[in-house]
Amino acid sequence: MNDILPDEAALWMFVEQTTRQLLTSYGYGNIRMPVVEETRLFNRSIGEVTDIVEKEMYTFNDRNGDSLTLRPEGTAGCVRAVLEHNLLYDGPKKLFYEGPMFRYERPQKGRYRQFHQFGAEALGFAGPEIDAEQIVMLGRLWRQLGLTEVELQINSIGDSEARAQHRAALVRYFESHQDQLDEDARRRLYTNPLRTLDSKNPAMQALVEDAPKLADYLGDEARAHFERLQSLLNAAGLAYRVNPRLVRGFDYYNRTVFEWVTTKLGAQGTIAGGGRYDGLVEQLGGKPQPACGFAFGTERLVLLLREHDVKAPSRQLDVYIIHAGESAAAYAMQSAERLRDAGVAAQMHCGVGSFKAQMKKADASGARFAIIVGDDEVAAAELSLKPLREPGEQQRLSLDAVIARIGS
């Protein structure tokens, strides 16, 4: 769990502001859920036999003996909130959230125990247009942030019937190769054989490569959905790779799954992941509603922006105001507020210091101008304006003239 210091936080704010603006422009409304939920919400939605639920949740009993968990992801809480407040009463909804998530993982570059996600959920949309739109929207976000080297991978994991058939075929296949299974794969053989396809163990790769492919079991509707998604992405001019091995670490997904990946962050190369979860709303007690969503990790995005040498656009300070004497301090403060009313970025020297020391501060602040306030300025109701980054003499001006000069 990390502190994010001001230097780095500038990039965070750039990501956050850009993302909020983009999601809003695509019609997503903001929703804010608590960071703790009842534990059983995650068990029911993410799945009992997933890495997250088996070993990564921060779970505790509160003083009342209720089991609570720090949220490891946002979809479950978002769907819970939608159902609790009946947000789908007047039709489909597009929602987004942001904030900290918690997973007890082995920390490394790009993988932390408290990390931050932006998530978007579109509820009530059945067709592949929304899948395509979410993917295209992320492509636009990367462009807006200045990221180029990110690859889009997509896959369809089909509907429950296809998955059941594929699962049965997988179990038969792994059973007939018991001797080649590692410990995780053996443990999951009957509970979650699909997860084994995602194994990072090099010794398992050949076995995984030859395993039965889900693509061979897709039903007609899921197949048509996936084909339509691809033609929408083609029409949008978006490059992608169909990765038949792409599965995600949550049970609630069906049909479309996608990830945006980079080779620039070592092992933790997935920037964003998402897909369809048409069964989750019903599973959590609502009327059946199709849905599609994604999340991206802000830490990984910020790391990648640094790799790309992207700098956060920062607002330069216009003026640094220095002053000497009690009445000058009051007048300086009044003037600072009036400058801010006019949209000037003004910083006032707070505390004591000789003119010379204050002038050094003004220079170090990066401000374009220093404003100097002494007894003379107070008496004349004026300000002295001194350019710090451009040629020009110090001038005594009225406040309005100062504002005009700074704006010019």
Ligand code: AMP
């Ligand atoms: P997931 O919720 O697992 O689909 O992850 C979505 C995105 O969240 C990933 O692509 C990462 O960018 C980010 N993410 C997931 N887990 C972590 C973690 N432990 N540390 C940092 N980022 C993470």
